[in-house]
Amino acid sequence: MSEIGQAAGRGRRVFLLDLALENRAILISGAVLLTIVCISAFAGLLTTADPFQIRPRLRLRPPGPDFWFGTDALGRDVFALVLHGGKLSLLVGFLAAVCGAVIGTALGLVTGYFRWLDTVMMRVMDGIMAIPGILFAVALVSLVGPSLWSIVAAITFSEIPRVTRLVRSVVLSVRDEPYVRAAEGIGLPSALVLVRHILPSCIAPLIVQTTYMFAAAILAEAVLGFLGVGFPPDIPSWGNVLAEGRAVFQRAPWTIIAPGLFLALTVMAVNILGDGLRDRLDPRLSRATKVSA
Numbered sequence: 420m421s422e423i424g425q426a427a428g429r430g431r432r433v434f435l436l437d438l439a440l441e442n443r444a445i446l447i448s449g450a451v452l453l454t455i456v457c458i459s460a461f462a463g464l465l466t467t468a469d470p471f472q473i474r475p476r477l478r479l480r481p482p483g484p485d486f487w488f489g490t491d492a493l494g495r496d497v498f499a500l501v502l503h504g505g506k507l508s509l510l511v512g513f514l515a516a517v518c519g520a521v522i523g524t525a526l527g528l529v530t531g532y533f534r535w536l537d538t539v540m541m542r543v544m545d546g547i548m549a550i551p552g553i554l555f556a557v558a559l560v561s562l563v564g565p566s567l568w569s570i571v572a573a574i575t576f577s578e579i580p581r582v583t584r585l586v587r588s589v590v591l592s593v594r595d596e597p598y599v600r601a602a603e604g605i606g607l608p609s610a611l612v613l614v615r616h617i618l619p620s621c622i623a624p625l626i627v628q629t630t631y632m633f634a635a636a637i638l639a640e641a642v643l644g645f646l647g648v649g650f651p652p653d654i655p656s657w658g659n660v661l662a663e664g665r666a667v668f669q670r671a672p673w674t675i676i677a678p679g680l681f682l683a684l685t686v687m688a689v690n691i692l693g694d695g696l697r698d699r700l701d702p703r704l705s706r707a708t709k710v711s712a
Contacts, residue, residue, distance in 0.1 A: 473494055
């Protein structure tokens with residue numbers, strides 16, 4: 420049993436290596452994303468500056484040897500703010516993507532499998548999608564107050580219908596397959612049929628959708644911070660740093676350029692990674708690429 424497990428592990432590693440080497444977009448975007456994640460995770464080792472320290476005498480200093488990204492209107496080191504702020508922005512994106520994927524997958528599985536639930540659940544999802552996501556997020560965060568979980572919940576809410584509809588479409592396409600009917604015929608419980616025989620068909624599109632949700636959640640957190648309804652100003656995030664630099668942008672453009680560059684690079688890397696995974700994991704796109712080549 421252990422030898423089989425080791426062989427399966429080696430097979431997965433070889434597949435991931437081949438996946439990265441065959442698609443340079445995946446390799447480059449993955450490297451960029453991993454670099455940003457590592458920089459944010461080890462911000463305390465990369466800079467000794469305190470992102471919360473206010474020094475009025477050093478306010479609006481341009482980038483230089485002492486302050487690589489300059490200082491903001493309160494004299495805080497923008498380099499330290501961007502690095503430490505990346506922790507919170509990336510955490511929000513990760514949690515929102517995972518929560519949206521888990522909840523949406525569960526709803527999509529039961530909605531697509533149980534015909535009597537399909538119509539009702541889809542109308543509910545249509546109603547949720549009719550609400551602008553950022554508007555709902557602003558309303559919810561303003562109502563319950565800014566916190567990690569309130570912001571994650573507000574962002575996740577608007578992403579659930581997309582995952583639900585995606586998983587539902589996959590379930591509808593495989594629900595009547597012979598192997599699913601055979602599993603039902605031998606008396607397997609519906610939950611076991613969903614998890615063992617239908618869920619594996621949803622993994623590939625779900626991975627791609629999760630990457631897009633990750634990027635969308637990071638942008639949504641930045642928008643909430645920029646609008647002033649995100650995390651408090653004393654908690655650094657890319658959205659907060661952008662919001663603080665908005666008032667002094669004409670005098671000190673570096674206060675927005677630095678966090679904006681990190682935000683743009685992260686979102687672009689995640690989106691390119693998602694596109695590469697979609698091209699590689701979708702058999703139809705893979706065959707089309709080989710034929711064109």
